[in-house]
Each structure stands twice: as structure tokens, then as C-alpha cells.
Amino acid sequence: MRIRPAAATALLAAATLSASTLPASAHAADRTAPGSTTFSKVVVNGGKDIVLGLTTKKTVTITWTATDPDGVAASWAYLWHGPDTDDADGRLPGYPPAGTCAVSPTDRTTSTCKVSFGVDAARDFADNGLVGTWKVLGEAQDTNDDWTDVDVAGTTRFERYSKITVNASPEPVKAGRTITVTGSLTRANWERGTYTGYESRPVQLQFRKKGSSTYTTLKTVTSGGGGTLKTTTKARTDGYFRFLFAGTSTTGPATATGDFVDVR
Structure with a gap:
């Protein structure tokens, strides 16, 4: 099941509060319309498989490019495993932080983002069934507060040492x-x-x-x-x-x- 990060919820709440001071015509804007953000150049762990022993602890980094016609206000990415996001049996990190994004100096519609998090084999991998392909879920909020979710923006592999x-x-x-x-x-x-x-x-x-x-x-x-x-x-x-x-x-x-x- 997808869980919108706390930082994203806070941004949404702030946007809602700000909207309450706008004219009635502004409230008629379609806030439920899907966003137009696209995700590209999604790379996990530098493109290398993630090999874990019994007690391996390592930092995993996801990098990606988010592009939106209105510009990207914030973006997230995390790993998940399972048949779909509603029935995922694993998610890393457990509570995804917002990525650190930088707007391109030559194109305001494009941002390059990065997030790093810890993986602890003893804590996160108690089931051998978690081996194999994990997907990257990409999420973004544009400057008009439209949201985009892409369940499989990229993939990586976890392997047993x-x-x-x-x-x-x-x-x-x-x-x-x-x-x-x-x-x-x-x-x-x-x-x-x-x-x-x-x-x-x-x-x-x-x-x-x-x-x-x-x-x-x-x-x-x-x-x-x-x-x-x-x-x-x-x-x-x-x-x-x-x-x-x-x-x-x-x-x-x-x-x-x-x-x-x-x-x-």
C-alpha cells in the first residue's frame, strides 16, 4: 500500500491552508488531476546489484531526474517488493524521506534528485523470498500541487552473499x-x-x-x-x-x- 511521506503531507497541508485565502474561483481548480511529472535516469546503488550477507549494513542511494512542465516542487523515491504496491511485502526505506532535488540551471522544468538510506540485512531481510528484483516507486509534486506516482520508475536487485x-x-x-x-x-x-x-x-x-x-x-x-x-x-x-x-x-x-x- 502506498504511503505518502510525512514531508509530502506537510507540503499538501500548507498548500491547502494557503488556498483557503484565495478567491472562490481559485478553489474550483482541479486538484485531483494527475500530474505530468516524468521520471528518467533512475539509478539505484550506482547501477550495481545489492548483495547482503547475514549482518550486512550499507547505505543505498537512488538518483533520478524528474521533469514537469510546471516545474518540480518536491520528489520522492523508494524501493518496494511484491506483486504490486498494495500487496508489497517489503519497502525500503520504511518511511521514505523526500529526495534532495536541484533544479537545472538551464531548464526550470527539470530537477535532479537523490535520496540515501540505510539497509540492515538482519533487520530488513528476514525472509529469503525478498531476494531478486525490487522496483523503484517515483513520486513528485509539481509547483501547482499536482501529484504524480509511478509504481515502476526503475528496478534494482537484492542478492544473497x-x-x-x-x-x-x-x-x-x-x-x-x-x-x-x-x-x-x-x-x-x-x-x-x-x-x-x-x-x-x-x-x-x-x-x-x-x-x-x-x-x-x-x-x-x-x-x-x-x-x-x-x-x-x-x-x-x-x-x-x-x-x-x-x-x-x-x-x-x-x-x-x-x-x-x-x-x-
Whole structure:
């Protein structure tokens, strides 16, 4: 359900009070007509997905451009999740503040706006179902006190933070012998408050030769039960093995710290 911010309500009240001193003809103006404000260049978190662990706290910024033929008096933007605004199961921030807007010095009809707010994973994300696409609701009041609401002025994504580990053995090993590489892929489970295995996900096994700065992909393996990873490869030269997970639409990427193997 849409909730008009307190600042907007205060502005509306002030406008109503001012209108009470106007001639009767002025009261006949249509105050319920939809506004003409358009929203563009809506960017959340600098265009990057927002990845949250179990206790992540971060500041998220929304920037946008609001344009109205009569000029923009004030504008708001907030994030919501769900099938529609009436049945939203999440809204950030909980009580949206007005954006800070600056009128273009060359075009009085256009304002650039920004709002920043805190996101606390432990407080705001207790349900794994909140992962994925969130929409930006844009709202504006023009200088004639007409209001415009756009339910989906933009979008962003929230993802669950992932972790990946690696262990290559035996160490040291003779050239040509088999090396077993194991590890695990887990991700934040907001409902349980812990990291749980991420199964059936493709993960790359990579190798970096000693003295080099570049990793090469040797093969792709699939995470098993509980997110376990296990594969084998041949020992050829000294170097580092690591697992790399590219991420999904619900889970951020993860890269293990390389595990060095001495080949003799």
C-alpha cells in the first residue's frame, strides 16, 4: 500500500491552508488531476546489484531526474517488493524521506534528485523470498500541487552473499600424480541466520602458475549436497588452485583464495 511521506503531507497541508485565502474561483481548480511529472535516469546503488550477507549494513542511494512542465516542487523515491504496491511485502526505506532535488540551471522544468538510506540485512531481510528484483516507486509534486506516482520508475536487485572454499591435496605432490580439489559453496540464509549449502550450481576450477598473475579455467564442476565441491586434476607445475562461482540472479559471486600446491 502506498504511503505518502510525512514531508509530502506537510507540503499538501500548507498548500491547502494557503488556498483557503484565495478567491472562490481559485478553489474550483482541479486538484485531483494527475500530474505530468516524468521520471528518467533512475539509478539505484550506482547501477550495481545489492548483495547482503547475514549482518550486512550499507547505505543505498537512488538518483533520478524528474521533469514537469510546471516545474518540480518536491520528489520522492523508494524501493518496494511484491506483486504490486498494495500487496508489497517489503519497502525500503520504511518511511521514505523526500529526495534532495536541484533544479537545472538551464531548464526550470527539470530537477535532479537523490535520496540515501540505510539497509540492515538482519533487520530488513528476514525472509529469503525478498531476494531478486525490487522496483523503484517515483513520486513528485509539481509547483501547482499536482501529484504524480509511478509504481515502476526503475528496478534494482537484492542478492544473497555467497562464500566458497578450496583445498588442494596432497601437498607436496609428484609431477603427474592426481590432485584432489575439494571445497564448499554456501550462501546467506536470511531466515535461518546462517550460511547454508548452495547445491547444483556450476563452479569453475581454476589454476594459476607460480609467478603468473592470471588464472586459467581447467574445468567446471557442479556443487553437490550441502554445496560440496570435489574434483581431480593432474599435478604439472607449482601453482595455485581456486574455485570461482559466477553468481546467479539471486546470489552474488564468490572466489576462493588460491591454495598453493608444490609439485616436485
